Amino acid sequence: MDQAVIEPALADAQQAGRFDLYAGVHKALRLYMTDTLARVGRADPADDDEVAGAIGQLRDLLELCDLHIEDENRFVLPALEARRPGVTERNAEEHVSHGQAISALRREAAIVERSGAGERPMALLALYRRLGLFVAENFEHMHYEETRLMPALWAEYPDEALTGIEAAIVASIPPMLMARALHWFLPALPHPERVGMLSGMRENAPPGAFAGALEIARERLTLRDWRRLAEALGLPSGDATVEAVAATVGGLRIAERW
Numbered sequence: 523m524d525q526a527v528i529e530p531a532l533a534d535a536q537q538a539g540r541f542d543l544y545a546g547v548h549k550a551l552r553l554y555m556t557d558t559l560a561r562v563g564r565a566d567p568a569d570d571d572e573v574a575g576a577i578g579q580l581r582d583l584l585e586l587c588d589l590h591i592e593d594e595n596r597f598v599l600p601a602l603e604a605r606r607p608g609v610t611e612r613n614a615e616e617h618v619s620h621g622q623a624i625s626a627l628r629r630e631a632a633i634v635e636r637s638g639a640g641e642r643p644m645a646l647l648a649l650y651r652r653l654g655l656f657v658a659e660n661f662e663h664m665h666y667e668e669t670r671l672m673p674a675l676w677a678e679y680p681d682e683a684l685t686g687i688e689a690a691i692v693a694s695i696p697p698m699l700m701a702r703a704l705h706w707f708l709p710a711l712p713h714p715e716r717v718g719m720l721s722g723m724r725e726n727a728p729p730g731a732f733a734g735a736l737e738i739a740r741e742r743l744t745l746r747d748w749r750r751l752a753e754a755l756g757l758p759s760g761d762a763t764v765e766a767v768a769a770t771v772g773g774l775r776i777a778e779r780w
């Protein structure tokens with residue numbers, strides 16, 4: 523990849539503190555992809571539970587990748603095309619090929635699941651390699667979006683319009699997938715952005731969603747990061763925090779709250 527693709531507008535806009543549609547979600551996806559790749563890579567072919575766990579995480583990742591492509595096609599690319607016809611052509615084509623790659627990964631995962639003890643090591647290695655290529659292509663693709671498409675969006679739209687696009691995306695995401703995404707957003711983002719995300723949820727999300735997000739934060743963050751977050755949100759940082767917040771929303775189970 524040409525490393526000199528970063529447009530001058532990118533640095534200017536970042537300095538001006540413009541709202542970035544891609545940066546946060548792409549950090550979450552990069553973490554989710556690399557964690558899943560490593561998990562598939564270290565799965566012991568002779569250990570059924572490890573293999574099932576790795577393939578389960580892979581299937582969950584692919585479901586979120588499908589959703590991410592759908593969201594971009596539905597909400598982001600049309601906004602760009604409306605102002606700069608043709609600018610999203612490369613991106614739209616790559617979304618089609620990523621969809622095909624996702625299907626191929628699902629087929630290879632099924633081959634691993636069906637394989638006997640003799641074939642499983644090679645089937646697992648083949649899945650790991652294909653996933654590695656998928657991750658590599660996605661890393662380039664996300665870089666292109668962040669450095670070429672985002673500056674075009676900044677040039678064409680004010681931040682109010684961009685936050686409106688993000689709100690429409692968030693509103694369209696099924697609750698269970700939102701909870702899954704949070705598992706990767708929270709450890710992928712820097713502290714101030716975690717605080718911003720959780721504060722926004724406290725203000726705007728459905729009742730109970732904030733408590734569910736806190737449970738995910740406590741599970742996924744280091745103790746130090748969890749304490750910083752709780753403090754910044756004005757919550758007691760002990761283990762009682764999540765239970766206390768959950769009690770205020772009726773003690774519903776997390777899946778029901780989302």
Ligand SMILES: [Fe+2]
Binds near residue numbers: 663
């Ligand atoms: Fe994309």
